[in-house]
Amino acid sequence: MSTTAGGTPGRQAGGTPSKHEWLRQRLQEVVAGLEPHTPLPTEREIATQHGVSRQTVRRALDALEDAGSIYRVHGSGTYTAGPMISKTLTMTSFSEDMTARGLVPSSRLLAAEAMPAGDRIGEQLAIPGEESVVRLARLRLADNRPMCLETTYLPEARVPELLEQDDLERSLYALLHSAYGFRLTRAEQIVTGAVLTGTEAALLRAPENTPALRVHRIGLDDRDCPLEVTESLYRGDRYDLRFTVRREGE
């Protein structure tokens, strides 16, 4: 266990102090500066160089492989991957998504009210249909141009006085975390094709029959309980969904 000049993991307050995560970031930087299909040092070499066990190296490499930065050939070696268009899909908020695309997100609150859940939303939030939910309708903008219509439903019992909050136009995820301590860790999504008509087209300032993407999402907390249902309608001419998929098993 050497204390290299470059810096050892350390235990930053609030950060991620794990060795494999620290090593992952180190290796990511190295990989970023290499041509595609360049061999990396062997796992045993990396382990020795950084004073960690081979398992820790493998864990860091696993993360890089998942992210599509490297690929491994059994019996041969580890190599830098080709250029990537897309990333592995992860759970992001609209704000984060737009920022990652280099756009400036903003929001206009269209409606904020309490109402009975009803059967459909109630079932998805795992609460009785008579129970109250908070409904937020927002027009989402990117670089001040309409991008998406978003309607979110939350069980009122879990977010009391949400309607009294004054930053409902900002990131809801951030608010849920800071004001209520919730951590959304997983979401189930259903994406369908759609066509903009009537009110939707008008709000998004798009011509009638503009293609669109409808994203239905159920957000779950770290205890696997539904916390949020969101219906998003994206302008198809300004938005696409990019992701990497892998072959499982085999």
Add this chain to the structure above:
Amino acid sequence: MSTTAGGTPGRQAGGTPSKHEWLRQRLQEVVAGLEPHTPLPTEREIATQHGVSRQTVRRALDALEDAGSIYRVHGSGTYTAGPMISKTLTMTSFSEDMTARGLVPSSRLLAAEAMPAGDRIGEQLAIPGEESVVRLARLRLADNRPMCLETTYLPEARVPELLEQDDLERSLYALLHSAYGFRLTRAEQIVTGAVLTGTEAALLRAPENTPALRVHRIGLDDRDCPLEVTESLYRGDRYDLRFTVRREGE
């Protein structure tokens, strides 16, 4: 290392003989029979019961967590997850996708020809634009109803005499593996909204302006080299895309 009555891993020819995979399947069966939020035995107990190390147990549980079958609470325990609508997105062929949805896939070959790649396709396949590609256009059916229009481009140099194959209407993935030994392990996908018009609407037997999903895919082999570019146009009224996303880091 006990040889339990239930059966130990064993080394089946061609199968997946790893202990963690064997244990994963075992645990999956157990989990499937339990109510949501039921605690599982502790990792140490599972290890003892199955005569494996705790790391092997953790690896099996990691897979179940990724698949959304369980969730873990640090310091507390491991629990069965709530009901799932969707699965983690993995790379599948049309045939596999439809079969998983309980539909019977079939196919009608619309065109099969060799042609120059051109700049756009050439760049995506990482070959010069003058080089030849095989182009396959297929109408994909599910339960004998038009579902999707699919056009695939492959570098002819890597799939010689593909056009002479007589089962081009069947699964292309299976053919690429059996006839050429290729393994597609990763794909990058871009999903956009679309509207069916003209020829496309006619071929899919859908009314004009039917919403649709366009999926652009670059398939990569196990050496991370592009092997296939496919453009798919799905009828939006019959098809949706379902998947689970997770919050990364944190």
Add this chain to the structure above:
DNA sequence: TAGTGGTCTAGACCACTAG
């Protein structure tokens, strides 16, 4: 404070690649 999952190690052996 007892018990749980999370991280990490040193070492062994296997499966596969590529000369």
Add this chain to the structure above:
DNA sequence: TAGTGGTCTAGACCACTAG
């Protein structure tokens, strides 16, 4: 056949939960 990644173990200690 030497070298690589893939699997697995036994054991240690830490961070966190929940009574």
